[in-house]
Amino acid sequence: MLVRSLVYILCLVSIIAPAAKAQDAVTEAQVVIANQIKALTHDDAEAAYSFASPAIQSLYPDKGVFLTMVQKEYEPVYRASTYAFGRSKLIGGGEVVLQEVLVSSKKGADWTAIYEMRLMDDGSYKVNGVRMVRNTASQGI
Template identity: 55%
Template sequence: MIRTFAIALGVAAQLTGASLCRADEPVDTARSIIQDQIAAFLNDDAEAAYSFASPAIRGKFPDKTVFFDMVRRGYQPVYRPGNFAFGRSKVTGDQVIQEVLISAPDGKDWTAVYQLMKQPDGSYKINGVMMLQAAPGPEI
């Protein structure tokens, strides 16, 4: 699945003329936001975690407690990551797509694909996260 996403990400970049980015301002901002939200989850700070959600997400989860419970139940690797590292990024217009490679507490590896959208005030907010479980590697 991850390989399929990687191919799709590369093809989409070629088709749209967008570039895969490594270290530009929107990517740095997106990574900081993701890192701060994960820290909020680790600290059980629902208010801080909710502050990074886009208006679209807030529309679906109008209460910070409901949002926090949804993440706790449906996005356990994001809620309590063992380790995480940033993968590839893509900037297209007012959107940043950021891969986050996560080692979950149960030992399974995941890729969280974050979508962040630029807001009218110039800030970025998390507009969605897609979880992809990594295929198990060969046994050593």
């Protein structure tokens, strides 16, 4: 009876643990995205830049150039009126999180921003790219 109970508990833990780990990855990625959007809305180039992956930082080695690029190419996120997290998708064991962010810009247009979040060696997530799609309904990832 004790052995059967232990087997049951181990099976339950093996099912619940990966789901909890996946949710942690999504939550951590969402926190980074929210912090970067907050930094952008306050024109805090240094903070916004700190959430970019090393690959993005290598393309834009100066935080001022990075902020200018975001202002021009990602205006709906840069000046988001409101946003909400949509669906997410884990790739690999959480090395990549694709996170849908539904954005309403101050100009009244609705957008979907699909963030690619990369897991860094230190265990943090960084923004490794954003794809903008102008629409009002979720199209999936």
